[in-house]
Amino acid sequence: MNLQPPIRVVDVRVQSAPDPVDLDAKSRAAKLLRLAAPVIGLAVFFLVWQFGVAIFDIKKFLLPKPTDILSSINGARSFYLRMARSTVWESFLGGVIAFVLAMIGATLMAHSRFIERAVTPLALLVQVTPIVAYVPAIVAWQGFGLHSIVVVTSLVCFVPFLINGVSGFRSVDPSLVELARSVDASTREVFLRLRLPSALPNLFSAARIAVGLALIGAVLGEFYAGSTSGLGYAIKTAQNRSQLRSQLWGSIYVLGFIGATATLIVNSVERFALRWHSSQRT
Numbered sequence: 160m161n162l163q164p165p166i167r168v169v170d171v172r173v174q175s176a177p178d179p180v181d182l183d184a185k186s187r188a189a190k191l192l193r194l195a196a197p198v199i200g201l202a203v204f205f206l207v208w209q210f211g212v213a214i215f216d217i218k219k220f221l222l223p224k225p226t227d228i229l230s231s232i233n234g235a236r237s238f239y240l241r242m243a244r245s246t247v248w249e250s251f252l253g254g255v256i257a258f259v260l261a262m263i264g265a266t267l268m269a270h271s272r273f274i275e276r277a278v279t280p281l282a283l284l285v286q287v288t289p290i291v292a293y294v295p296a297i298v299a300w301q302g303f304g305l306h307s308i309v310v311v312t313s314l315v316c317f318v319p320f321l322i323n324g325v326s327g328f329r330s331v332d333p334s335l336v337e338l339a340r341s342v343d344a345s346t347r348e349v350f351l352r353l354r355l356p357s358a359l360p361n362l363f364s365a366a367r368i369a370v371g372l373a374l375i376g377a378v379l380g381e382f383y384a385g386s387t388s389g390l391g392y393a394i395k396t397a398q399n400r401s402q403l404r405s406q407l408w409g410s411i412y413v414l415g416f417i418g419a420t421a422t423l424i425v426n427s428v429e430r431f432a433l434r435w436h437s438s439q440r441t
Contacts, residue, residue, distance in 0.1 A: 220404045228412050231405040238393075239413050245389040247417060249305065249380065250373035253312020257369065258320050260313070265324030269354065270346075275325065286318040290376065294383045308380030308389075315376040316369040323365035327358025363429040370421045374414055390414050 205225045211217075212224050219227065232239055268275040294311055301307040331353045339349050381391025393410040397403035 223405060223408055228405065228408045232409045232412060235406075235409070239390075239409060242388060242390045242393045242410065243413050243417060245386075246374065246377050246381070246391065246414070249308045249377040249389065250312055253309045253376055254316050254369055254373040256309065257313040257316035257373075258366075261317050261320030261324055264321050265328060265358075266350070268321075268325045269328035278321075282318050282321055285314065290315045291379060294379050298383050298385075303385035307384040308377055308386065311380040311384075312373050312376030315372045319365040319368045319372065320362070323361040324358060327361030328354045330361070331357040359433055360429075363425060363433070366425045367422055370425060371418055374418055378414070 209224050209226060212222055223231075264278060268278055290311065293314060294307075297310050297314075298307045301310055328350075335353055336349060339353060344352075377389065378391035378394070380386070381389040382395055386392045390410045390413060393406055397406035397410070
C-alpha cells in the first residue's frame with residue numbers, strides 16, 4: 160500500500176506592481192470626471208429646456224428659452240446687478256445674525272441638558288411652521304423696510320445653525336474631554352480646542368442649507384415689507400405684467416446663480432478649514 164501523501168501542485172504567479180504612471184493617469188481622469196459631472200448635468204438640463212420649448216411650441220410668455228432669458232439679463236445688467244446687490248446684502252446680514260445667535264444658544268444647550276430640553280421644542284416649533292406665516296406678523300411688528308427683511312432671514316436660518324451646532328458640540332469624543340480635564344484644562348479651552356473643531360463639519364453643512372434659506376427669507380421679506388429693491392421686488396412687479404415676464408425669469412436665473420456661487424464659496428472655505436478632517440481626504 161502506498162502511504163505517501165498526494166503531491167499538491169501550487170500555481171505561484173508573481174504579479175507585477177501597478178505602473179505608477181497608470182495610477183496617476185487614472186487619478187487625473189477620475190478628478191476630471193468629478194469636476195465635469197456638474198457641468199455635464201447642467202448642460203443637459205438647459206439643452207433639454209432649450210429644445211423642449213421649441214419642440215412643444217411653448218409660448219414665450221409661459222416659458223422662455225434659456226438663451227432668451229440670458230439675452231434679457233445681458234440687456235439689463237445694471238438693473239439685475241442693483242437688485243442682486245440688495246438681496247445679497249439682506250441675505251448676508253440675516254445669515255450672520257442667525258449664526259451668531261445660534262452659536263450662543265447652541266453653546267448653552269451643549270453645556271446644559273435643562274436648557275437643551277427647554278429650547279428644543281421652541282426651535283422645532285419655529286422650524287415646522289411655514290415661514291410665510293410669520294412674515295406678515297414680523298412686518299406689522301418691525302414695520303416696512305430692511306429691519307423686517309433681516310428679521311425674516313435670520314429666523315429662517317436660525318434653526319439649522321442651532322440644531323447642527325448642538326449636535327456638533329456634543330459629537331466630541333468623551334475620552335478626549337476627560338483627558339483634557341485630567342490636565343486641568345478649563346471649560347473655555349475644552350470648547351475652543353475640542354468642541355468647536357468637532358462641530359465644524361456640522362456647521363458647514365448648516366451653512367450650505369442656510370444659503371438657500373437666506374435667499375428665501377430675503378425674497379419673502381421683499382414681497383411683504385414694501386421693499387423697492389431686490390430680486391424679490393423684481394419678481395413681484397413682473398408677476399402680473401406680461402410685458403415684464405422676461406424680468407421674472409431673469410430674476411429667478413440670477414437668484415439661482417447667487418445661490419450656486421455662495422454654495423461654492425462655502426465648499427471652498429470648508430475644504431481649506433477642514434483640510435485636517437477625514438471628510439476632506441480622498
